[in-house]
Amino acid sequence: xxxxxxxxxxxxxxxxxxxxxxxxxxxxxxxxxxxxxxxxxxxxxxxxxxxxxxxxxxxxxxxxxxxxxxxxxxxxxxxxxxxxxxxxxxxxxxxxxxxxxxxxxxxxxxxxxxxxxxxxxxxxxxxxxxxxxxxxxxxxxxxxxxxxxxxxxxxxxxxxxxxxxxxxxxxxxxxxxxxxxxxxxxxxxxxxxxxxxxxxxxxxxxxxxxxxxxxxxxxxxxxxxxxxxxxxxxxxxxxxxxxxxxxxxxxxxxxxxxxxxxxxxxxxxxxxxxxxxxxxxxxxxxxxxxxxxxxxxxxxxxxxxxxxxxxxxxxxxxxxxxxxxxxxxxxxxxxxxxxxxxxxxxxxxxxxxxxxxxxxxxxxxxxxxxxxxxxxxxxxxxxxxxxxxxxxxxxxxxxxxxxxxxxxxxxxx
Ligand SMILES: Cc1ncc(COP(=O)(O)O)c(C=O)c1O
Numbered sequence: 001x002x003x004x005x006x007x008x009x010x011x012x013x014x015x016x017x018x019x020x021x022x023x024x025x026x027x028x029x030x031x032x033x034x035x036x037x038x039x040x041x042x043x044x045x046x047x048x049x050x051x052x053x054x055x056x057x058x059x060x061x062x063x064x065x066x067x068x069x070x071x072x073x074x075x076x077x078x079x080x081x082x083x084x085x086x087x088x089x090x091x092x093x094x095x096x097x098x099x100x101x102x103x104x105x106x107x108x109x110x111x112x113x114x115x116x117x118x119x120x121x122x123x124x125x126x127x128x129x130x131x132x133x134x135x136x137x138x139x140x141x142x143x144x145x146x147x148x149x150x151x152x153x154x155x156x157x158x159x160x161x162x163x164x165x166x167x168x169x170x171x172x173x174x175x176x177x178x179x180x181x182x183x184x185x186x187x188x189x190x191x192x193x194x195x196x197x198x199x200x201x202x203x204x205x206x207x208x209x210x211x212x213x214x215x216x217x218x219x220x221x222x223x224x225x226x227x228x229x230x231x232x233x234x235x236x237x238x239x240x241x242x243x244x245x246x247x248x249x250x251x252x253x254x255x256x257x258x259x260x261x262x263x264x265x266x267x268x269x270x271x272x273x274x275x276x277x278x279x280x281x282x283x284x285x286x287x288x289x290x291x292x293x294x295x296x297x298x299x300x301x302x303x304x305x306x307x308x309x310x311x312x313x314x315x316x317x318x319x320x321x322x323x324x325x326x327x328x329x330x331x332x333x334x335x336x337x338x339x340x341x342x343x344x345x346x347x348x349x350x351x352x353x354x355x356x357x358x359x360x361x362x363x364x365x366x367x368x369x370x371x372x373x374x375x376x377x378x379x380x381x382x383x384x385x386x387x388x389x390x391x392x393x394x395x396x397x398x399x400x401x402x403x404x405x406x407x408x409x410x411x412x413x
Contacts, residue, residue, distance in 0.1 A: 094120025134280030147378030196345025217247025365410030
């Protein structure tokens with residue numbers, strides 16, 4: 001019998017080349033990690049972290065507008081008053097004070113919600129992952145908007161789902177096309193960002209929301225309604241959540257987030273879902289991280305009373321930034337380009353003339369110290385290669401003007 005002596009400690013790099021203590025290859029990664037890999041666009045955009053780059057690519061809230069004092073005061077109050085509670089394990093569902101505060105906000109916006117309807121998540125991104133775990137078997141079909149939020153495509157890809165894009169237009173998804181695809185593809189769920197969508201900034205009108213709810217009810221479909229941007233409205237009337245339309249009540253998971261209205265670094269979101277689906281998500285969350293940080297939840301619960309005033313300030317600044325971008329685009333984009341005028345959110349979607357490929361052009365544009373995200377990766381179906389996403393909230397109006405000048409130079413090459 002061979003006795004295996006413990007190997008002497010040596011640098012990890014030496015192990016692979018040392019034939020005297022030959023090692024067998026480790027087993028391979030799960031296939032799903034290879035199927036959802038990195039992207040060349042991400043590699044190009046990595047260089048945009050340079051401080052001289054005016055970055056219209058990231059979806060970052062303006063850092064100078066974070067309410068540092070207000071958030072710090074909320075954390076200090078929690079530490080002063082309930083330190084043992086704040087530093088202790090919590091329940092998976094989340095802190096009652098935060099769930100109660102959020103439920104009251106949602107009810108005030110027309111969607112009657114009880115604290116018990118909510119699960120607090122570590123960002124709404126986790127909500128998406130939990131829903132995928134709770135709902136999807138490998139091979140299941142998921143319907144998405146075209147184009148669609150990139151990290152949602154990643155979540156569904158990692159779950160082994162077949163992702164099918166639903167056609168739409170400048171107003172969002174086409175409910176007739178949705179119905180046809182539901183009948184043909186028998187999907188488990190439809191994922192949508194109906195308000196100030198990422199990446200396009202578009203908003204689904206009320207009548208289409210009603211139609212989506214009706215299709216889901218009649219054809220048997222879960223709706224995942226992702227709404228991180230809804231509070232950032234700069235003009236126009238608020239449109240009710242799909243979850244509040246007849247037919248959607250018992251089959252919609254609604255995701256919310258503190259990231260765009262308070263701070264993404266605290267990683268706080270929430271999920272409102274019917275009881276059975278919520279239970280499935282609670283089990284998935286237990287396995288993922290037990291619960292979202294107690295301290296952050298308690299501080300956010302305290303901060304809720306001041307949140308509306310803060311969001312109003314952010315909205316005013318972001319409106320100005322959107323307008324600065326709209327004012328500069330005619331001089332920056334080539335003749336024949338089109339773009340939308342989002343009523344809120346963080347993103348604007350542009351289409352250059354057909355001969356332009358925004359992925360191929362990106363390295364040249366980045367050389368001018370400015371960046372955008374090419375549209376192609378957002379498409380689950382056939383990509384429109386002449387599109388691009390611009391984030392208009394991160395920089396001041398002056399920086400936006402300068403960035404657009406650089407963009408014009410990069411595109412003219
Ligand atoms: C549509 C959409 N959903 C979810 C998220 C994730 O947000 P969070 O920071 O709450 O995880 C984002 C972030 O950009 C987003 O754009």
